[in-house]
Amino acid sequence: MNGGLMGRLKLEALGKSLELVREQDGRFALHYVDQRLLPKRFERVSTREWRRVVDAVKTLAVRGAPAIGVAGAAALALWCQDGEGSIEDAAHEIASARPTAVNLSWAVKKAVEAVSGVDHVSRADCLFDLVKQMETEDELTNRAIGANGAELLEPGTRVLTHCNAGSLATVFYGTALGIVYAAFEQGKVERVFADETRPVDQGARLTAWELAQAGVPVTLICDDMAATVMAQGLVDAVVVGADRIARNGDVANKIGTYGLAVLAHEHGIPFYVAAPSSTLDAAISDGSHIVIEQRDSAEVAEPIKGVDVYNPAFDVTPAHYITRIITERGVFRPGELEFPSE
Amino acid sequence: MNGGLMGRLKLEALGKSLELVREQDGRFALHYVDQRLLPKRFERVSTREWRRVVDAVKTLAVRGAPAIGVAGAAALALWCQDGEGSIEDAAHEIASARPTAVNLSWAVKKAVEAVSGVDHVSRADCLFDLVKQMETEDELTNRAIGANGAELLEPGTRVLTHCNAGSLATVFYGTALGIVYAAFEQGKVERVFADETRPVDQGARLTAWELAQAGVPVTLICDDMAATVMAQGLVDAVVVGADRIARNGDVANKIGTYGLAVLAHEHGIPFYVAAPSSTLDAAISDGSHIVIEQRDSAEVAEPIKGVDVYNPAFDVTPAHYITRIITERGVFRPGELEFPSE
Numbered sequence: 001m002n003g004g005l006m007g008r009l010k011l012e013a014l015g016k017s018l019e020l021v022r023e024q025d026g027r028f029a030l031h032y033v034d035q036r037l038l039p040k041r042f043e044r045v046s047t048r049e050w051r052r053v054v055d056a057v058k059t060l061a062v063r064g065a066p067a068i069g070v071a072g073a074a075a076l077a078l079w080c081q082d083g084e085g086s087i088e089d090a091a092h093e094i095a096s097a098r099p100t101a102v103n104l105s106w107a108v109k110k111a112v113e114a115v116s117g118v119d120h121v122s123r124a125d126c127l128f129d130l131v132k133q134m135e136t137e138d139e140l141t142n143r144a145i146g147a148n149g150a151e152l153l154e155p156g157t158r159v160l161t162h163c164n165a166g167s168l169a170t171v172f173y174g175t176a177l178g179i180v181y182a183a184f185e186q187g188k189v190e191r192v193f194a195d196e197t198r199p200v201d202q203g204a205r206l207t208a209w210e211l212a213q214a215g216v217p218v219t220l221i222c223d224d225m226a227a228t229v230m231a232q233g234l235v236d237a238v239v240v241g242a243d244r245i246a247r248n249g250d251v252a253n254k255i256g257t258y259g260l261a262v263l264a265h266e267h268g269i270p271f272y273v274a275a276p277s278s279t280l281d282a283a284i285s286d287g288s289h290i291v292i293e294q295r296d297s298a299e300v301a302e303p304i305k306g307v308d309v310y311n312p313a314f315d316v317t318p319a320h321y322i323t324r325i326i327t328e329r330g331v332f333r334p335g336e337l338e339f340p341s342e
Numbered sequence: 343m344n345g346g347l348m349g350r351l352k353l354e355a356l357g358k359s360l361e362l363v364r365e366q367d368g369r370f371a372l373h374y375v376d377q378r379l380l381p382k383r384f385e386r387v388s389t390r391e392w393r394r395v396v397d398a399v400k401t402l403a404v405r406g407a408p409a410i411g412v413a414g415a416a417a418l419a420l421w422c423q424d425g426e427g428s429i430e431d432a433a434h435e436i437a438s439a440r441p442t443a444v445n446l447s448w449a450v451k452k453a454v455e456a457v458s459g460v461d462h463v464s465r466a467d468c469l470f471d472l473v474k475q476m477e478t479e480d481e482l483t484n485r486a487i488g489a490n491g492a493e494l495l496e497p498g499t500r501v502l503t504h505c506n507a508g509s510l511a512t513v514f515y516g517t518a519l520g521i522v523y524a525a526f527e528q529g530k531v532e533r534v535f536a537d538e539t540r541p542v543d544q545g546a547r548l549t550a551w552e553l554a555q556a557g558v559p560v561t562l563i564c565d566d567m568a569a570t571v572m573a574q575g576l577v578d579a580v581v582v583g584a585d586r587i588a589r590n591g592d593v594a595n596k597i598g599t600y601g602l603a604v605l606a607h608e609h610g611i612p613f614y615v616a617a618p619s620s621t622l623d624a625a626i627s628d629g630s631h632i633v634i635e636q637r638d639s640a641e642v643a644e645p646i647k648g649v650d651v652y653n654p655a656f657d658v659t660p661a662h663y664i665t666r667i668i669t670e671r672g673v674f675r676p677g678e679l680e681f682p683s684e
Contacts, residue, residue, distance in 0.1 A: 039646050193652075195566070196540060196541075198540060212649050219650040219652050220652070222541050223566040223598075225598070225652065225653075225654065226601060227604060227657070228657045255564070255567055256564075256566025258573065259568060259569030262604065263605070266608070300564060304551055305554060306553075306554030308562065309562045309563075310535075
């Protein structure tokens, strides 16, 4: 146990995972880390093409519910700078890039509303400002989630996490890993177990790498080892992110989250979900209304003749398996969430 | 539901996954399928070198508890044909190739006992006969397991399995998949969900391929999708193999089995373990005494600086999560197993 040591967090080198940048000619571009290349290469792409941003979201070059929200608004800003046709069509195309994370449609809707009534010449600048504001708010929100969640953890905590709800999944700092970072700086985190997170390996490629960059002790495990590390008493808390949270507290998140919640429950380990309020969907009563994205079987394996492949990208964890949901507004029992519209 | 249709099993094309073969010069060689090459290539290797068989077991070219038992006896037969030094040293080296599956040490011990008192000139032939007998018994045992287990399944059953306890894991026919094959021929199996089984992907590379060859409908899923297909009501029974079973019915099997057992329990799905009596270890009272093999981290991922990797190859499922254990002798509650020494 090094629970008494204050952790020295080295997160700044990561920088923002995406950001709208005004360039020398006065026009702006989206700079983003192409997460498909990690952990081999940490590279930023710069683009002024709104459809390239849509493709980046579809292909998981940019992923993570909070990050794709900002990317969606940025794509619409780029459309306003250069695009043709109706803004409604562009907004629909952007918001449809991925169906499950509500942050995407939430951010695109917010962007459309922001330029409603604004003249065509000023729309791009208006959305540039909105995206810059979203970038700033993202980090503030994540730091608030981190501070709220860190209060739940005791010194010496071993955290298990799934997928990547880290700085890479947001503009900066992360949601689930935001809690880890805040708690680590308070000397409370001994180690993080990162699930590989098949089929796209966000845990192995992104979370393990990100935590190593940040200086947080991390052990990579395969998804099918989580039950064993729990049974061995190596896990004190499970902390994950979310893609959409229903009014009753049901949580859609990366496939595998539900199974972890069942296993945590069986082992008496608290199960925490971290998300900004933009992940809360007041419009749906429970998780049964959440559309689960089905992705290409090639993500799972090369084709074998006669073998079918099932590849749901998300699952729904019923509220009763969730100990607490942590937002920037506080720590909530799943059924007692504060929704932004309230 | 195609529960009313009798399945047409096409298993013969697979042939034996390993077999001792007398060649033209009167000496014998072990022929085995190199399972590291599947599903891309289905290739048999022929060797007369006992240490190459040990390497095949260590590197998982030959794997599966029943198969490595026969391979161990075959390695000792090859040593008797050509080897130097003491038989005890060779037997120890062979039996130590992998620690968890008791079948390996069981078969090597049986081989050593078979040539105790036999003159050096006759030992190789004596062990050739023993291995051929083991090969025959393996298939008979598996067919008996299959017949016993098939009685537990209703028409229309959707089975979920983990790792490969199929024909490839035995000489022929398989244990867990032996039950699937027997039930499929009786028209009882609608579909098998095959877990990918990280990190070595025995489910994706071997089980999915083997079932497709056999003509059994199969859907490949990632390990972290198992809970979701259970929650969706797509699974009627979980059927897995075993590497070692303790007197109290605790079962060591491929990593991930324990988590599946917990999930099956939570979803009210029966959890069946199929194994020959040679997998029963009367010498240990419970699963806490089973040595769990730790394998190289490179199986999980390429190294990332600052990232630790944990890679236990097996886990232990407590008896109380197991509905029934099926051997060639019948169907047992975990605590009421018939051990061979009784």
